[in-house]
Amino acid sequence: xxxxxxxIFVLLQHWIVGFLPAFVQPFAAVLLSVVVIICLFPAxxxxxxxxxxxxxxxxxxxxxxxxxxxxxxLQPIADGIKSLTKEDIVPLSAxxxxxxxxxxxxxxxxxxxxxxLPMGRNMVLxxxxxxxxxxxxxxxxxxxxxxxxxxxxxxxxxxxxxxxxVAQMISYEVVLLLSSVAVVMISGSMSLTKIVEAQNxxxxxxxxWYIFTPWGLAGFVMxxxxxxxxxxRSPFDLPEGESELVAGYHTxxxxxxxxxxxxxxxxxxxxxxxxxxxxxxxxxxAPFAFLEWVPSWIWFFSKLMMSxxxxxWMRGTLPRLRQDQLMNFAWKFVLPFTLLNLMVTALWRFxxxxxxxxxxxxxxxxxxxxxxxxxxMRSEHFGPRSYRYAE
Amino acid sequence: xxxxxxLIATLTLAGGLAAVLLKHLVHCALAVTVxxxxxxxxxxxxxxxxxxxxxxxxxxxxxxxxxxxxxLLTRGSELPKDGVFSRTWLVGLAIAAGVFSVxxxxxxxxxxxxxxxxxxxxxxxxxxxxxxxxxxxxxxxxVALLLTAATIxxxxxxxxxKDGAQ
Amino acid sequence: MLGEGILKGMxxxxxxxxxxxxxxxxxxTVEYPEERIAAIENARVFPFLVYDTADWEAGLRCVACQICxxxxxxxxxxxDKSKDKKxxxxxxQQFYPTRFDIDISVCMSxxxxxxxxxxxxIKMDNEFExxxxxxxxxxxxxxxxxxxxxxxxxxxxxxEAAAVDARLAEEKAKADAKAKGAADAAAAKAAAVLAAKPxxxxx
Numbered sequence: 078x079x080x081x082x083x084x085i086f087v088l089l090q091h092w093i094v095g096f097l098p099a100f101v102q103p104f105a106a107v108l109l110s111v112v113v114i115i116c117l118f119p120a121x122x123x124x125x126x127x128x129x130x131x132x133x134x135x136x137x138x139x140x141x142x143x144x145x146x147x148x149x150x151l152q153p154i155a156d157g158i159k160s161l162t163k164e165d166i167v168p169l170s171a172x173x174x175x176x177x178x179x180x181x182x183x184x185x186x187x188x189x190x191x192x193x194l195p196m197g198r199n200m201v202l203x204x205x206x207x208x209x210x211x212x213x214x215x216x217x218x219x220x221x222x223x224x225x226x227x228x229x230x231x232x233x234x235x236x237x238x239x240x241x242x243v244a245q246m247i248s249y250e251v252v253l254l255l256s257s258v259a260v261v262m263i264s265g266s267m268s269l270t271k272i273v274e275a276q277n278x279x280x281x282x283x284x285x286w287y288i289f290t291p292w293g294l295a296g297f298v299m300x301x302x303x304x305x306x307x308x309x310r311s312p313f314d315l316p317e318g319e320s321e322l323v324a325g326y327h328t329x330x331x332x333x334x335x336x337x338x339x340x341x342x343x344x345x346x347x348x349x350x351x352x353x354x355x356x357x358x359x360x361x362x363a364p365f366a367f368l369e370w371v372p373s374w375i376w377f378f379s380k381l382m383m384s385x386x387x388x389x390w391m392r393g394t395l396p397r398l399r400q401d402q403l404m405n406f407a408w409k410f411v412l413p414f415t416l417l418n419l420m421v422t423a424l425w426r427f428x429x430x431x432x433x434x435x436x437x438x439x440x441x442x443x444x445x446x447x448x449x450x451x452x453x454m455r456s457e458h459f460g461p462r463s464y465r466y467a468e
Numbered sequence: 469x470x471x472x473x474x475l476i477a478t479l480t481l482a483g484g485l486a487a488v489l490l491k492h493l494v495h496c497a498l499a500v501t502v503x504x505x506x507x508x509x510x511x512x513x514x515x516x517x518x519x520x521x522x523x524x525x526x527x528x529x530x531x532x533x534x535x536x537x538x539x540l541l542t543r544g545s546e547l548p549k550d551g552v553f554s555r556t557w558l559v560g561l562a563i564a565a566g567v568f569s570v571x572x573x574x575x576x577x578x579x580x581x582x583x584x585x586x587x588x589x590x591x592x593x594x595x596x597x598x599x600x601x602x603x604x605x606x607x608x609x610x611v612a613l614l615l616t617a618a619t620i621x622x623x624x625x626x627x628x629x630k631d632g633a634q
Numbered sequence: 635m636l637g638e639g640i641l642k643g644m645x646x647x648x649x650x651x652x653x654x655x656x657x658x659x660x661x662x663t664v665e666y667p668e669e670r671i672a673a674i675e676n677a678r679v680f681p682f683l684v685y686d687t688a689d690w691e692a693g694l695r696c697v698a699c700q701i702c703x704x705x706x707x708x709x710x711x712x713x714d715k716s717k718d719k720k721x722x723x724x725x726x727q728q729f730y731p732t733r734f735d736i737d738i739s740v741c742m743s744x745x746x747x748x749x750x751x752x753x754x755x756i757k758m759d760n761e762f763e764x765x766x767x768x769x770x771x772x773x774x775x776x777x778x779x780x781x782x783x784x785x786x787x788x789x790x791x792x793x794e795a796a797a798v799d800a801r802l803a804e805e806k807a808k809a810d811a812k813a814k815g816a817a818d819a820a821a822a823k824a825a826a827v828l829a830a831k832p833x834x835x836x837x
Contacts, residue, residue: 132651135655135661136651138654138660138662138663139663140663143665214522214524216529218528218529221501221529224533247533250529266593390648394644446635447636451636
């Protein structure tokens with residue numbers, strides 16, 4: 078019974094596909110999974126939009142939208158109808174084919190990332206040997222679409238926003254990759270299903286999730302920072318901050334294309350959170366051994382939604398970082414720390430089992446965190462101001 | 469030579485041709501990106517997963533962005549006044565034909581020397597990793613040194629510019 | 635330690651988030667229009683005309699002196715003086731306004747008309763839900779819409795209304811005393827004339 082609940086979607090897929098002739102069954106199975114992903118994640122996007130508006134509201138001492146349905150649950154539908162019925166304005170001097178293709182490319186690249194995420198036991202769309210690399214390749218394609226959007230609008234401010242966004246995304250992409258490499262080193266494979274299976278063991282009831290190791294915790298923190306910057310979320314949302322550049326690279330987009338950018342951003346958030354849970358939080362494995370009766374896909378999606386809630390929480394808490402502060406942070410603190418984390422991971426692996434490696438690795442990481450924090454992030458102290466008056 | 473190969477080849481060639489025939493330089497850069505994508509698809513169709521995804525990650529995710537930044541920061545985005553094609557296009561065509569014939573001869577000669585019945589080797593990322601730190605460790609270290617030198621050089625150039633501007 | 639500030643900030647927002655479900659001070663939203671916050675006493679929006687008795691036309695305190703029309707900075711008050719006179723609250727014959735319009739799309743709520751009125755006839759209202767879809771006359775309030783009873787004035791500005799009433803009662807008392815003094819003097823004069831007359835007539 079428990080296994081049935083756990084594998085219910087796999088069984089459902091086999092049953093539906095069983096009605097079709099044998100030669101078309103593989104294609105039909107994949108097509109069915111693709112259709113489910115394309116329908117499920119936009120529905121989760123609607124839920125996330127509702128969560129964001131209500132959650133941010135509560136954190137800011139106010140109610141979110143509560144008029145449209147019970148507790149405002151139909152607000153995303155109202156937003157969708159609004160964006161579909163708005164006039165699609167394209168500036169006269171804009172580069173029309175590129176302007177049209179940019180949001181499409183963003184959404185396509187964002188959707189492709191879901192193909193390798195294991196959403197439950199045996200529930201991955203394509204089990205690729207280099208699954209992690211595929212995921213990052215798709216993430217890199219989003220940068221091209223951001224640039225296309227900003228440049229094709231023929232608007233100085235959009236271009237500026239696009240340049241800033243691309244610079245930010247490239248800087249933090251390095252960090253993202255390096256923090257995932259630590260996981261690959263320990264689990265010995267780039268295939269996401271094998272990474273989750275390596276974490277699916279329990280010692281004295283505690284799971285073997287990588288976040289519960291010193292290098293895993295440091296890696297997860299770096300991954301989280303880089304993920305927030307990759308998806309242009311607060312506090313790294315200078316390219317799309319409303320008070321900075323109107324709306325940055327999607328200023329000149331209206332109606333459904335704007336909704337596609339919005340959708341693309343949230344889908345990227347989902348896929349990066351999904352990868353984060355797969356790499357560090359154990360994917361679909363349960364937190365304690367006695368909780369294994371709960372279906373694996375429920376664990377995956379709860380961890381995913383909890384990550385989204387933490388994204389929303391950070392948005393409600395932190396002020397926006399300035400572009401130079403953001404880049405300083407990336408290159409002067411996060412990247413060196415991630416490289417050190419790689420070395421500590423290697424040390425962890427080669428020290429072998431035992432309590433020594435815990436102490437040594439935690440000590441190194443903690444000391445470096447404190448020291449680097451003081452050294453790299455000190456603010457410049459300005460002396461007393463001097464004035465020169467015109468003669 | 470399957471249908472898939474012809475489709476991907478058409479896409480790549482179309483991207484490459486568009487890159488040299490289009491008027492606006494940023495359009496050419498985007499067409500080159502399409503050509504890179506076509507190359508990645510070719511690698512994937514040959515089951516070289518690592519090469520294909522690394523091609524997307526590096527070429528489309530970094531090199532294309534680099535090209536575009538270079539175009540935009542050096543005012544190359546204005547339409548050229550003298551037209552796109554140079555006056556010495558015949559010489560250029562001859563040189564390109566020469567290079568193509570040499571490369572084509574090399575590829576066909578080497579294809580003849582491969583055994584025809586060998587199965588496609590299934591190369592996993594594990595094997596690539598083993599080869600890199602086993603057999604090819606010296607080239608790996610040299611490339612690492614090269615990259616470090618390039619990074620340091622970039623920092624020094626930028627630093628000097630800042631001093632020069634002051 | 636790096637990151638300490640972020641954690642403290644996140645704790646505060648978490649307190650806000652959880653507290654907004656349980657305590658009133660962490661959720662300060664008032665769901666207008668179902669709930670409203672009561673206006674404070676000195677709130678003001680646009681002017682209104684005060685009338686004393688039950689009849690709004692007869693009891694209107696305004697005597698069309700047109701001082702408020704002249705003092706209004708954006709000139710949003712339009713008054714037409716009457717040709718005849720009517721008795722006011724203390725019985726004296728006064729002019730009255732046949733037309734008293736205020737254009738509330740222009741009025742800037744400066745209260746100058748209230749400050750200069752010598753007859754306590756125009757005061758500030760605090761009703762703000764005056765939106766209308768008639769763009770050509772909907773925001774021009776006429777005499778009938780502006781006239782509101784003194785009891786309403788007591789309701790919205792109790793202390794002010796009590797002070798105004800006290801002042802008006804004092805003036806009325808002074809006027810009565812003066813009139814009584816004049817009436818006594820006139821009566822005494824008439825009595826003296828009457829007393830002097832029979833003596834002269836008896837010669």
